[in-house]
Amino acid sequence: MKVLVVLLLLCAGGAYSDMSQDCDMAAFYLELGCTPSAADNSTCPQAFTCPDLHPDPTMCYYRGVAYKGGATIPESLVRNPCSMYCSCSLRDVTPQFHCVAVDCPEFFNSDEKEQCIYTYQPMECCPTAKVCGKDAIANLSTCEVDGKVYLEGQTFKKSHKTCVCSAQWNGSTDNPADCREVNCGIEIHYQDKLMNRCAPVFVNARSCPFTFECQTPKSKIIRGLNVRAADSECVFGNMTLAIGDELVADEPCTICTCQVPPFVTCIKKTACDN
Incomplete structure (x- = not known):
């Protein structure tokens, strides 16, 4: 039985890894601890079910754990070597980390005359050599x-992972010596x-959001066509959108729609008429 459970977890982990790479919003939801809604005939989930991400407005939350003001997330849980000593702040009554x-020192030494490249390790933020x-440089291996x-x-990014080119690189992102999950x-x-x-704002809905669009007095919904005839809904502030509805965003060149509930998906266009 234990062997069967391990195999099922491994299969689920592989499926989730593929989902993060191939499906819009999947990486976003999986990082928040959400799970795909009941399976259907689609390759990608049509909606996700998320836990209550903030049950107590006087606390900070990270991966389901509550943190009081001043409490620090253990470094091993942050999973980002470029962010350290993340602590909860309740300044202005709004919980934030x-x-x-x-x-990194190379940011301040970019004017060196000698031709050099900095090299990295997967779990380090700054170069190690x-x-x-x-x-x-010519004798280095290539990927x-x-x-x-x-x-x-x-370094490079592939399949929602940050990887480092090595002499042993074989094209797979599964080797922890070469790659780590993007957090x-x-x-x-x-x-x-x-x-x-x-609502999270992306350049690509399979990558990390770079900002969020929030409800303002100008926010309004343009009702669309729910071609999937799905019952799932998106929530934006105190507004509710059906699948196919569009949200008029305050930010120019940003298109926000209810595509994969429960969050509205916003895409920032790299070029637009405005």
């Missing part, structure tokens, strides 16, 4: 990923937005 951002000189070539020690830090950076039921 504040983290110490890591400043530097390779200088044309001959030394070709999605048509682009990376040198040994350089968007949604609950850490947007605690107050989640509590107020704002």
Whole structure:
């Protein structure tokens, strides 16, 4: 029985990894601890079921655990080497996490005359070494990923993971020595937005949100056509949208629609008439 349970968990983990890469909003929801709604004939979930992300407005929450003002999330749970000492703040009565951002030294030494590249390790925020000189750089192994070539020690993103090119790279992102899961830090950076039921804004709905759209007096809904005839709804502030409804966003060039409930999905267009 134990073997069967382990196999089922492994299969689910693989399925969730593929879902994060292939399905809009999946990575966002899975990071928040949401689960796909009842299976249907679709390849990607049509909706998710999320836990109560903020049951107590006087506390901060991260991965289902409540934190009082001043309490710090253990580093092992943050899963982002560039964010450290993330602690709960109740300033202005709005719960938020504040983290110490890591400043890497190479950001301040970009004017070196010698030709160098910085090399990384998967679980480190800053470079761990530097390779200088044309001959030394030419001797480094290379990795070709999605048509682009990376040198040994350089980083790239693939399948919702951050990877480092290594001499052993075989194209798979499953080796923890080469890759780690991308953690968007949604609950850490947007605690107050989640509590107020704002909508995540993406450039690509399979990546991390870069901001949130929140309800204002100008917010209004344009009713659309629910071609899926689904009962699931999206919540935006105190407004409710059916699948196919569009939300008029305050931010220019941003299109917000109810696609994969319960959150409204907003996409920031890289180019538009405005």
